[in-house]
Amino acid sequence: MDRIRPNISMAVIRRLPKYYRYLGDLMEKGITRISSKEFGRIMGFTASQIRQDLNCFGGFGQQGYGYNVKELREEIGNILGLNRRYNTIIVGAGNLGQAIANYSGFAEAGFILKGMFDINPRLIGISIRAVKIMDIDEMKGFIARENINVAIICTPKEGAQDVANRLVDAGIKAIWNFAPEDLNVPDDVIVENVYLSESLMVLAYLMNQ
Amino acid sequence: MDRIRPNISMAVIRRLPKYYRYLGDLMEKGITRISSKEFGRIMGFTASQIRQDLNCFGGFGQQGYGYNVKELREEIGNILGLNRRYNTIIVGAGNLGQAIANYSGFAEAGFILKGMFDINPRLIGISIRAVKIMDIDEMKGFIARENINVAIICTPKEGAQDVANRLVDAGIKAIWNFAPEDLNVPDDVIVENVYLSESLMVLAYLMNQ
DNA sequence: TAGATTGTTAATCGATTAACAATC
DNA sequence: TAGATTGTTAATCGATTAACAATC
Numbered sequence: 001m002d003r004i005r006p007n008i009s010m011a012v013i014r015r016l017p018k019y020y021r022y023l024g025d026l027m028e029k030g031i032t033r034i035s036s037k038e039f040g041r042i043m044g045f046t047a048s049q050i051r052q053d054l055n056c057f058g059g060f061g062q063q064g065y066g067y068n069v070k071e072l073r074e075e076i077g078n079i080l081g082l083n084r085r086y087n088t089i090i091v092g093a094g095n096l097g098q099a100i101a102n103y104s105g106f107a108e109a110g111f112i113l114k115g116m117f118d119i120n121p122r123l124i125g126i127s128i129r130a131v132k133i134m135d136i137d138e139m140k141g142f143i144a145r146e147n148i149n150v151a152i153i154c155t156p157k158e159g160a161q162d163v164a165n166r167l168v169d170a171g172i173k174a175i176w177n178f179a180p181e182d183l184n185v186p187d188d189v190i191v192e193n194v195y196l197s198e199s200l201m202v203l204a205y206l207m208n209q
Numbered sequence: 210m211d212r213i214r215p216n217i218s219m220a221v222i223r224r225l226p227k228y229y230r231y232l233g234d235l236m237e238k239g240i241t242r243i244s245s246k247e248f249g250r251i252m253g254f255t256a257s258q259i260r261q262d263l264n265c266f267g268g269f270g271q272q273g274y275g276y277n278v279k280e281l282r283e284e285i286g287n288i289l290g291l292n293r294r295y296n297t298i299i300v301g302a303g304n305l306g307q308a309i310a311n312y313s314g315f316a317e318a319g320f321i322l323k324g325m326f327d328i329n330p331r332l333i334g335i336s337i338r339a340v341k342i343m344d345i346d347e348m349k350g351f352i353a354r355e356n357i358n359v360a361i362i363c364t365p366k367e368g369a370q371d372v373a374n375r376l377v378d379a380g381i382k383a384i385w386n387f388a389p390e391d392l393n394v395p396d397d398v399i400v401e402n403v404y405l406s407e408s409l410m411v412l413a414y415l416m417n418q
Numbered sequence: 419t420a421g422a423t424t425g426t427t428a429a430t431c432g433a434t435t436a437a438c439a440a441t442c
Numbered sequence: 443t444a445g446a447t448t449g450t451t452a453a454t455c456g457a458t459t460a461a462c463a464a465t466c
Contacts (some may be wrong), residue, residue, distance in 0.1 A: 011434095013414055013415075014407070017311055017409070021389065037447080047447090048434070048437095052449090055450075059450080061449080064442090064447050067448090080410045081413040084417070096312065099304040099307065102305075103305065105389060105405060105409070137458045150416075173416070174412060174416050178402040190416060192411055199403050200314070200401075203385055205225065205288065205290055206401065207358070207385070207399060218457075246423080255459060257459050258457095260425065260426085261425090261457090261459090272423050272425080274422080382419080
């Protein structure tokens with residue numbers, strides 16, 4: 001379905017979700033069309049940047065008119081892969097893991113939580129939002145049986161690489177990583193990191209300037 | 210104490226916590242000195258980039274020797290402001306707020322949780338790690354009384370801007386924002402965002418390439 | 419001293435912005 | 443049609459990498 005899109009920079013890709021979010025806001029306000037100039041004003045980007053970014057993926061606008069809000073949002077949603085469903089597990093069912101399990105933005109992006117895993121016997125057996133916490137030794141079988149595409153690592157730093165190894169061994173190709181550790185995985189496995197403490201340190205830095 | 214450091218790009222600043230983390234790992238392994246070449250190999254950066262980055266802040270190395278791991282880590286810690294303490298509150302005491310309250314990386318960066326606030330009467334009065342959840346109407350007085358420097362917003366998108374307005378009104382100058390919303394605040398207020406769903410959408414994108 | 423490695427300047431690369439012909 | 447605004451090429455800006463003299 002998708003054409004091959006070579007050489008799109010991560011800078012562009014990381015702006016796509018912001019476009020998607022703002023287009024959703026515009027839709028809620030009942031705005032049906034928008035020019036790159038006005039869209040840029042709202043988002044704090046230049047009109048040029050918006051047109052350049054969008055034209056990496058196709059000509060979604062119309063001269064003299066601008067962009068159709070609803071259509072553009074759908075296009076970007078498809079580019080981001082939000083039209084698909086991703087069967088997901090959480091590894092590490094502590095506070096953060098449980099918070100993520102309850103996180104609503106999660107389902108909105110097409111990620112469906114199928115199971116949670118931990119090594120702590122006190123957590124195993126408990127359910128969070130009707131999703132069971134299982135022993136991590138059952139993980140490999142579960143991944144195969146339930147067709148899991150994505151794993152979320154919410155373990156402490158110490159366990160993270162070991163968990164990643166097990167996930168790779170079980171055939172997982174995409175990891176959302178909350179552990180403060182750069183995971184070592186084969187080239188064909190995608191890792192997207194959320195480094196909370198790094199974000200916090202940047203805040204501390206900015207407070208001292 | 211600090212000299213004025215103009216024009217240091219955010220690209221450089223966002224790499225500092227990673228340097229800090231890797232230097233901590235090296236220390237734990239008992240490594241006392243490192244060259245930019247070897248450090249670059251470990252981190253996946255060029256040696257040039259490391260030397261350029263560090264020289265934004267001062268000449269921490271020594272020709273023919275490299276960098277002293279412990280000293281460099283301390284220097285970067287000071288640059289990041291990790292030698293200070295920041296009195297912090299969490300606004301929004303749902304799952305995410307509670308997970309953040311329990312987050313250990315938090316205290317490691319010098320952030321001390323002093324209070325939590327919510328509008329939900331069922332949560333008000335509960336304590337998380339000996340920190341009380343209070344009514345949001347008590348927030349302004351608490352901020353003044355307890356000398357709060359930083360607020361963490363863990364509310365849903367809808368409440369976030371209103372909370373930000375109250376925080377600004379109460380004199381808060383630094384916000385760590387987890388709500389999926391770009392906050393409108395005066396220029397002298399620092400906002401560091403953690404956009405979870407944007408990170409997740411990037412993961413979805415990468416899975417479809 | 420000779421070798422290693424920094425600090426720093428210069429060159430390259432990539433990303434952003436400006437400009438404008440095409441066209442709705 | 444005239445006005446608006448795109449898609450796209452060219453110019454600018456900033457960030458990364460390479461090179462090398464200084465020096466430990």
